[in-house]
Amino acid sequence: MRITVLAGGVGGARFVRGLRHLVAITDLDAEIVVVGNTGDDAWVSGVRVTPDLDSLLYALAGVNDEGRGWGREGDSERVSDELRAYGVGWPWFTLGDLDLGTCLARTALLRDGLPLSAVVERLAARWPLGVTLLPATDQEVETWVHVVEDGRDRELHFEEWWVRTRAALPATAFVQRGVERAVPAPGVVEAIAEADVVLLAPSNPVVSIGTILGIPGIRQALAATAAPVVGLSPIIRGTALRGMANACLTTIGVAVDAAAVARHYGARAHGGLLDGWLVDEADADGVPGLETGGIRARAVPLRMTDDAATAAMARAALELVR
Template sequence: MGPSSAPRVVVLAGGVGGSRFVLGVRAALRDRGLTDTAAALTVVVNTGDDLWLSGVRLQPDVDSITYALAGVNDTERGWGRNGDSERVNRELQEWGAGWPWFTLGDLDLGTHLARTGWLRDGSTPTRVLERMSHRWDLGARLLPMTDAEVDTVVTVREGDGIRSMHFQEWWTRHRATLEPVRFDNPGIEEARPAPGVVDAIAQADIVLLAPSNPVVSIGPILSVPGVREALRAAPAPVVGVSPIIGGRVVRGMADVCLAAIGVDTSALAVASLYGARAGDGLLDAWLIAEEDGAVADEVAELGIRSLVTPLWMTDAARSAALAESALGVAGI
């Protein structure tokens, strides 16, 4: 990157934490006077929690990040469109269609119907997302992690046996109260990164792992064959932001997901899960909260540079400050 050129930033993200962080990165770039942030910022979005429901294709993480960047997201619920209604959803339930515990807003359904129509006409998820991005000035280029359908299946322990269900049923209906045994993305071994993903990583000045759920948001992205290899080969630093503050998850049930794969709910343990790029892992640097500053030396012992900084994204200014700290690690 030349001294006067805009930094090329790639973010791997999913979920509410990912949405807030991406907003912060865009704000940090704009605070630097960069007007065309879409040319500088690429977001690789988790599609592992996608699903078919009532004949339409849902992409929860894609939509959450799109709506957040467009400024039309429901910030109270953390998902869906602001000011949405649920008339069609109630009618679906009267017909016994869909899931009664999975609410689809009317405006949200409009998105799903448009997406499904384009998919049925032969478009790929990459082309569909590009088309969706034209509606609003998002200030970022969004890419799905893959064009393949690799929905997340959770195997849970129930009574004396085990059974499997879609991630959204476990997450939304059961609120992660059923003990997970494992998480799978059937077909991911044959999947490939979506067009543009590997090139964006190779050309980036910094790659950021958002403070998203390490298991079901970042994990599926890293499981797409070729993505992990692209990160390890990237000439730019790979910087992660801890989703754990003070030994607790900020939102959602990431602690349950981490326990299922034998990882403690701590900033140090998640850093170890990702690993150091100096070894066989991914991270060059790891941002940890002030509440977890005591483990900074232990993170460094893993071969990962640590930076202790405020991680709470309670408003736009704090999200931008966090993003600025992450960019600063790479000297950008």
């Protein structure tokens, strides 16, 4: 069985780790391919940072900082302190020393001419991840946010809007720079086309999954695949448990509601993407309307409290379309 997952950062990493746990504790003979968001990527202090891909890498390698939700466990920040003292980089964006080592290795390999997909493969080979990790694209596609600050229209990199302002500045639009020239990274379209099931992780629908879907060819591959496409809601009882999905959804005019996000993706039966959708038990009242609209839906616990709970979510997603 081949399972392809489209995922963002922290929430996506937790979900994929739970899916991997499900495969490990059952007799499920499955290959997992993860297509990671690259829209959060940025050049910072001369190095290429890929926050979502690194969150996936570290979580699957078992070296992530569970407390912060990002970066390496037990990391120090001496280099970032020095950069800050010199006035270099983003003072509000702290990279740990081990994390910076990954970024330096990535940058060196990119400067040597390797595409991002080859760099990800090289970095991932260090640890037994149990999955194949692919970037959505090899091209630089960065998410920028239009805001109004001090009465002026401004454009901020998504990381600045998220980390520095904590989404306190209302966004008026999200723009993926360079997306129109991007192509799916090697293996991405094949992973979707040849999958037995495609899962949309409970990641931000706008700037994580949405950025992946915006790369020409990926949405079309999802529409054409024979595999069922099942998503898991990142919204529980009107609240996003991770990230800034609340503010992002409001900006694009989508209600912060589990069923509304499913309708945003749309039913494949009516030209959209979804065959199935899981909502939390707290949002069970939205299931009948989704079923009527052509999306098979089910209410199950969706809080990723540990690998066992997340594995149960993954099992429910697979069983929904069996």
